[in-house]
Amino acid sequence: MREGRAMTDKTRVMGARALVSGLAVAAMLGAALPAAAAVYTQVRLEGAQGVDAETALSLANIRRGADLSPGDLNDAQQRLQQSGLFETVEIVPQGSTLVIRVSEFPTINVVNFEGNRRLKDDKLAEIVQSKSRRVFSPSQAEQDAQAIAAAYASEGRYAARVDPRIIRRPNNRVDLVFEVREGDLTEIERIGFTGNRAFSDRRLRNVLSTKQAGILRTFIRRDVYAPERTQLDEQLLTDFYRSRGYADFKVQAVAPEVTRERDAFYVTYNIYEGPRFTFGRVDVVSEIPGVDAGPYSALNRVRPGQVYSPQVVEQTIQRMEALAIQQGVDFVSFEPRVTRNMRNQTLDLTFALIRGPRVFVERIDIEGNTTTLDEVIRRQFNTVEGDPFNPREIRNSAERIRALGYFSDAQVETREGSSTQQVIVDVNVEEQPTGSLGFGASYGASAGIGFNASLTDTNFLGRGQTVDLSFSTASGSQSFDFSFIEPYFLGRDLKAKFSAWYRTSDYNNAKFNTRSAGFSPAIEFPVSPNGRVELRYRLSKDKLFDVDPVQLSPESGEWTGSSPILVAEQGERVTSALGYSYSYDSRIAAISPLTSYKLRFNQDFAGVGGDVQSVTSTMSAGVESRAWREEVTLRAEFEAGALHMLGDEDSRITDRFRGSGRIRGFEANGYGPRDLNAPNEDALGGNYFWAVRAEAQFPVGLPEEYGITGGIFADAGSVWGLDNAAGYDRDSNDRDGDGNFTEVVDGTVDDSMKVRASVGVSMFWTTPIGPLRFNFSKAVKKEDYDKDQPFDLSISTKF
Incomplete structure (x- = not known):
């Protein structure tokens, strides 16, 4: 191919240049044709191989014996040229004979692509219409070149250039080559806003799905300009403003400008914020005879003085419609009627219960799902065939389908059915892809370097089920975990869970190892719009081993070993427990976009068989809020727990709480009860704990596309309480004759509740491998034996 091309460089031409222009031909005709009209009794076609004379005459619209002027001949030539069958056309009058000399377009031998690296040959071959063994068409080749350039533009490479070339071959054949110059990514250098007063450009850029180019532009693709994302970004801005009281907000225009080099875009959003509204008078009225508005008014959650939010209105209407269905009142709708008071910038709201049209859902048609089962999509509808048609419920169902994460696009539309009283819901x-295979590495100051691998599918076999398989190892510890979730068990909003694990751990600040294997089935269901309850069972086998006995080394003369508390606790025990959890998360049915809350309470009762009898209770609560024009994020969390052993049993280290990650600035197991008389000074854990954490996250002045923000934090807490706080004295003479060089003495382990506290600064960095967090801490209140940790690198978790 390369040699043939080198030998025919002089014959290589662009497809468009292979055509003889109409003006040039017209000039030739003007020189060859007589000035007056003439009659031609014969027409002779020369140079054609696959086209006969009659076909040529039909294309040229010429009849034998017709009176033809030079203009008629010129028009005939143009029609033949535009037919796409001939590369050149020449009409030559010879007396009463009209000679049409043509050369047909060659046949394409092969179609090749050169210079393409980002898009492979098979991908480009699907795009172009020029194919091997077809007649070569310069216009089609140009269209194919434009299609290839458009494909590169969709990948963010607007500077791509594509030139079609031909290489002449024997027997009127050509090789068609598309020379591609891919160019660099056309990045978004800057996103700006005009008309914004309430929020800064930085805050609004964080709302958009499109981001500016940054130092990670090689990996992050959101900095590439994509026109199809503009509509999404407009909707995100609209939702952002209106949820904060700006009812009249609109995006007036979006102006993308490309640089002369076509290697960057400048995108400017021209927006109108309008005034910020609060709710004024709120009423509920019924315009349906015999239907009392009182019960519906009791469901109203909109309060005067509250900042306007369409979500609050929508949620109130949903509650009212649900009550109407329960009461058997069909074909009704709640119409929110708004009256603007521009003087005091309030919105008077009236929920009007009105009679709606008698329209039923005839059927729900689902298309486009090749893997996902119909029932997975259909169960997102609270409406079934034959139910009264509720447009709001259909819109909510569409949002639930999109929220599944199974589809790149989901459109839900309605059309008239078999009658005017029937509608068909079309779901396209x-x-x-919903599966992911991940490999990674981690580093922690305590845990060291670790590696992990995971296999996850959130739509297993198209059934909407989640399967997660993971493995990790770090600093002598390994874990293997498996989990399975069925979100609609028994066809209801009932989440069935199953998890199994096998874990071995070599704890820091302790000379012992543990091994745990078990499984836990669970059922989770909603009890309110924001609350859920989980019921579970856990069966596990936990082993404490490799505990060093305390003894005097004959070689070194030094004491070695662990606390006798751990020595007494080593061994294997089976735990069989029933438990429950209640969780509340305000983000499930969010009312305020600025503040969110979460609460969780857990209790597990061990003793349903097994070797352990105990009650373990934990609770956690947190709040997150945005302040200072939403530039600063404030977080506060509190958690606590208690372990109560039943009967005469004492707790073991595998059951107790440990100071691992609860207070920043301390190592794992770095604080809490510790046997200081033991040579190893092992951390023992405690039956009780509490911790409180507060932090603020804020911009540090760097461009937001770098993904770097700062933070400050303060933590405090404690771990305390043992069932048996016996310590020991060294007994070099083995006075009790038990073979151990120790003497048990009560009260030598301090398990009292002593507060630890730390302060520090953080740096958050959003990277392609995940959100990283760098903590620089200072322990401001600690015990002499605590193990502090001034620096830590971890994966940042969301609230």
């Missing part, structure tokens, strides 16, 4: 989805 476009599936996307």
